[in-house]
Amino acid sequence: MVILRNLRFNGIGTGxxxxxxxxxxxxxxxxxxxxxxxxxxxxxxxxxxxPASVHILNSVFKGNGGVGIRATNAVIPAVQVSVSETAVIxxxxxxxxxxxxxxxxxxxxxxxxxxxxxxxxxxxxxAIITIDRSDISSNVNGATTGGGGFIITADTKYAFNSGTxxxxxxxxxxxxxxxxxxxxxxxxxxxxxx
Numbered sequence: 376m377v378i379l380r381n382l383r384f385n386g387i388g389t390g391x392x393x394x395x396x397x398x399x400x401x402x403x404x405x406x407x408x409x410x411x412x413x414x415x416x417x418x419x420x421x422x423x424x425x426p427a428s429v430h431i432l433n434s435v436f437k438g439n440g441g442v443g444i445r446a447t448n449a450v451i452p453a454v455q456v457s458v459s460e461t462a463v464i465x466x467x468x469x470x471x472x473x474x475x476x477x478x479x480x481x482x483x484x485x486x487x488x489x490x491x492x493x494x495x496x497x498x499x500x501x502a503i504i505t506i507d508r509s510d511i512s513s514n515v516n517g518a519t520t521g522g523g524g525f526i527i528t529a530d531t532k533y534a535f536n537s538g539t540x541x542x543x544x545x546x547x548x549x550x551x552x553x554x555x556x557x558x559x560x561x562x563x564x565x566x567x568x569x
Contacts, residue, residue, distance in 0.1 A: 376401040386412030386439070393439065398423055407434040414441040416466065419456060419476070422449040429456040435464070442468045442494075443485075448475035453501050458483060468494050469514065472502040472524065483509040491516040492536070495524030495545070506531050513537075517557065520545040527566070528552055 377399065384393040384407065393409035393416045396402045402419075409416040416436035419429055429446065436443035443463035448454045456478040462485075463469040469485035469492040472478045476497075483506070485492040492511040495502045500523030509531045511517045517533040518526045520543030529549040533540040540554050541561035548563035 376403065378403045378405065379407055380405040382407045384409040384412075386410065389413065392416075392418040393436070394418070395420065396427075396429060397421065398427075400425065400427055402427075402429045404429070404431045404434055406432070408437075409434070410437040410439065412439045412441075415439060415445045416443045416463070417445065418442075419444075419446040419448075419454055421447070421454050424450055424452070426452055427454045429454065431456070431458045431461055433460045435462045436466060437462070437464045439466045442466060442471045443488075444469070444478075445471045445473070446476035446478055447473040447502075451475055451501075453477045453503075455479075462486075463488075463492075468492075469511075470494070470504065471496070472504050473497050474499040475501055477501070477503045478505070480504060480506040481508055485509065485511050486513050488514040490514075491519040491542075493518040493526055494520075495526050496521040497523040499523055503527070510534075511536070516540075516542050518546055519543050528563070533557060 443466040492514040502524040516538040517536040517540040539561040540557040
């Protein structure tokens with residue numbers, strides 16, 4: 376287990392990635408500030424058949440040239456990523472799930488992404504983002520899926536995104552989201568609350 380707590384990572388505009396997780400069992404990022412990198416704030420780029428998890432709590436990812444928080448595993452099983460009480464601001468993409476990754480997001484602020492606040496895209500069919508009680512505002516697009524990516528959303532605000540709030544065919548909503556003042560709404564697939 377690796378724990379990064381109460382740290383500032385400054386890319387000064389030339390650093391490539393803030394935090395990289397290339398192998399291991401568990402990474403914990405707590406109360407950290409990651410900013411100014413040319414690529415990703417957190418880059419989870421595994422190639423392992425052993426289960427792995429990442430927990431990000433009460434941190435800020437700001438002004439990174441790529442993705443604020445990105446996760447993938449080249450093989451199964453899917454890496455499990457939990458993000459809570461965190462802000463992702465002014466990155467190209469806020470949070471991205473690609474092949475073999477499951478990301479759970481709660482109480483999050485994702486703003487001012489020059490592409491999408493959330494993106495799930497994979498040829499493997501198992502890039503999944505579940506988001507609850509969050510704010511996805513002032514990005515180009517709110518939530519975007521492609522390929523085998525899925526986004527499941529509830530109790531989240533999608534507002535002032537200049538493009539589309541929901542883009543792609545695999546976005547599922549419990550109908551408790553607040554969607555207003557976007558360039559267009561787009562479409563979601565309804566889910567029944569239980």
